[in-house]
Amino acid sequence: MTRPYPQQAGGVLLTVLAFCLGLTLVFTLIANLLPQVEGEAPVEKEVDLGALTMDSFVALGETLFKGKGTCTLCHNNMGRAPDILASNMVQDGENRLKDERYKGKASDVEAYLRESMLDPSIYVVKGFGKKGSNDSVSPMPVVDKAPILLSQLEMDAVIAFMQAKDGNDVTVELPKEAPAEVAKTETSAAAPVESASTPEAVAAKYGCQACHSMMATESPVGPSLVDAKSRLNKEAIRQSIIDPAAVIAEGFVDMMPKDFGDKMTIRELDLIVDYLSADAAAPTPQDAVATTSTTSTTGENQ
Numbered sequence: 001m002t003r004p005y006p007q008q009a010g011g012v013l014l015t016v017l018a019f020c021l022g023l024t025l026v027f028t029l030i031a032n033l034l035p036q037v038e039g040e041a042p043v044e045k046e047v048d049l050g051a052l053t054m055d056s057f058v059a060l061g062e063t064l065f066k067g068k069g070t071c072t073l074c075h076n077n078m079g080r081a082p083d084i085l086a087s088n089m090v091q092d093g094e095n096r097l098k099d100e101r102y103k104g105k106a107s108d109v110e111a112y113l114r115e116s117m118l119d120p121s122i123y124v125v126k127g128f129g130k131k132g133s134n135d136s137v138s139p140m141p142v143v144d145k146a147p148i149l150l151s152q153l154e155m156d157a158v159i160a161f162m163q164a165k166d167g168n169d170v171t172v173e174l175p176k177e178a179p180a181e182v183a184k185t186e187t188s189a190a191a192p193v194e195s196a197s198t199p200e201a202v203a204a205k206y207g208c209q210a211c212h213s214m215m216a217t218e219s220p221v222g223p224s225l226v227d228a229k230s231r232l233n234k235e236a237i238r239q240s241i242i243d244p245a246a247v248i249a250e251g252f253v254d255m256m257p258k259d260f261g262d263k264m265t266i267r268e269l270d271l272i273v274d275y276l277s278a279d280a281a282a283p284t285p286q287d288a289v290a291t292t293s294t295t296s297t298t299g300e301n302q
């Protein structure tokens with residue numbers, strides 16, 4: 001049970017034994033912690049301030065991937081988008097870059113991953129394009145625009161996470177200064193999930209806007225919900241949310257998560273159903289400026 005360690009303890013048997021026991025404990029602890037830490041942070045960048053390490057940057061990326069980024073709404077094992085958590089994205093990225101269909105500007109994996117988030121249609125993974133587009137248009141929303149709205153730093157963190165999670169080298173640089181933003185995101189994402197009390201909060205909590213145009217943001221993945229009430233009555237709207245596969249809206253791929261019925265509280269479901277079937281489903285003014293639709297003819301809300 002002993003391990004090699006400095007010999008200076010000499011003949012004081014008891015002390016040695018006690019010391020030895022203690023060390024064994026410590027080594028066991030360290031041995032348990034090491035592989036994980038090494039796998040996630042193989043690259044040492046100059047960490048000029050103690051606050052932000054590559055480990056915590058990668059952890060931030062994971063939190064964003066699963067939370068604010070809404071990535072797991074689509075990137076899961078339902079087969080509607082590549083299952084990023086189950087794939088080695090560095091290997092996959094290298095293969096994409098070698099694909100003759102690739103016509104983007106990236107020359108390394110980091111750039112490919114960034115490009116995938118900022119300009120998803122420049123290269124569409126085979127079989128995952130928008131229905132009828134013959135893999136020329138991606139259904140993925142641009143992540144630096146509303147509603148996802150990741151900052152530069154947040155995108156870097158997500159890339160770091162996608163590289164690190166399979167033990168690959170992280171090539172993104174740590175931000176020079178740890179902005180307050182990081183701490184904020186980390187704590188707010190870690191906070192216990194509270195029941196949402198407004199339709200806006202329900203939409204944000206469940207990521208509806210990643211896929212639907214509603215509340216003044218736009219996404220082409222699912223049908224626009226701004227005018228849902230003109231197509232569906234209240235019961236049908238409720239049904240579409242708790243059992244989306246029952247009726248598939250024409251022209252769309254069946255990729256709406258199936259578990260909202262389990263996750264939402266009754267009050268949350270009521271809030272969003274009432275909102276979508278009410279007459280006043282108008283854009284909120286503070287968002288309208290950024291995403292004003294060019295096809296809007298009413299022009300009352302510039």
Ligand code: HEC
Nearest residue numbers: 069070071074081082116120123124125128138140210221
């Ligand atoms: C509304 C669904 C949706 C959301 C939300 C979404 N994606 Fe995607 N994403 C897709 C689909 C579908 C593809 C495959 C088509 C393509 O290549 O664009 C894709 C492709 C990708 C690729 C390229 C994958 C590969 O195998 O080459 C990356 C990287 C990626 N997404 C990252 C992200 C990240 C990070 C987020 C969150 C910040 C995100 N996506 C959010 C649907 C989505």
Ligand code: HEC
Nearest residue numbers: 073206207208211222223240244247248249252253255256
């Ligand atoms: C990952 C993408 C995605 C997310 C997230 C998502 N949806 Fe959907 N939704 C779709 C797609 C795609 C359709 C069309 C296919 C179908 O009918 O299932 C759809 C259909 C619907 C419909 C029926 C619309 C019609 O015109 O028939 C409603 C209502 C709806 N969604 C509400 C919601 C609400 C509310 C949320 C958030 C709680 C939400 N969706 C989250 C993708 C999504």
